[in-house]
Amino acid sequence: MEVRVLLRRHLCMHLWAHDSRETEWVSDSEPIRLCFVCLGNICRSPTAEGIMESLIAEAGLQTRIEVDSAGTGSWHRGEPADARAIAEATRRGVELRSRASTFRTGDAHAYDLVLAMDHTNRFDLIDLTPEPELRERIFLLRSFDPALSADDPHDGSVPDPWSGGDEGFATVYDLIEAACIGLLEHVRTTMLIEGHR
Ligand code: 4NP
DSSP: OHHHHHHHHHHHHHHHHTOTTOOSSOTTOOOEEEEEEESSSSSHHHHHHHHHHHHHHHTTOTTTEEEEEEESSOTTTTOBOOHHHHHHHHHTTOOOOOBOOBOOTTGGGGOSEEEESSHHHHHHHHHTOOOHHHHTTEEEGGGGOTTOOTTOTTTTSOOOOTTSOHHHHHHHHHHHHHHHHHHHHHIIIIIOOTTTO
């Protein structure tokens, strides 16, 4: 995954240098890189990746923000997203194209923000990230939802829908969408400041 990310980053930098239409941002700046992480990388994080890709495209920021996803477990490596996650996303007009990959020790250095779906994912990511300064890139995705409250029924997590029914996938989609809208606003206002990056 790391090599793929770095290659894509290199390609984007190359294309960016030659894209004269993009005059609004600093021309030699690198894209902001986001990685969504859950356990299996077949339900929640691919949904987050697809939703964020769609929001970024709507905002016309495809050259400025890159998204990726991974799992802390490797059982499903190479598989497409779960059919129930694909069905829910399709119903909402979003395509899930990712193939499952595994988040490995040191991968955090390839991203600006690493977004965990639940508390266990976050703790596992911290274990996979020995460097204290890189650990600061790891957040719970839902911490970016402006409507998240102290008495949240899911304790600030996106609950694992894998062993449940279809309705769990609709809930997961709603939670992720609200958080991704807040996340895009955060990236836009604090990370994509003209002249900064
Ligand atoms: P995800 O859901 O972490 O949202 O992709 C899961 C998918 C598979 C498994 C667990 C959670 N599993 O144990 O195989």
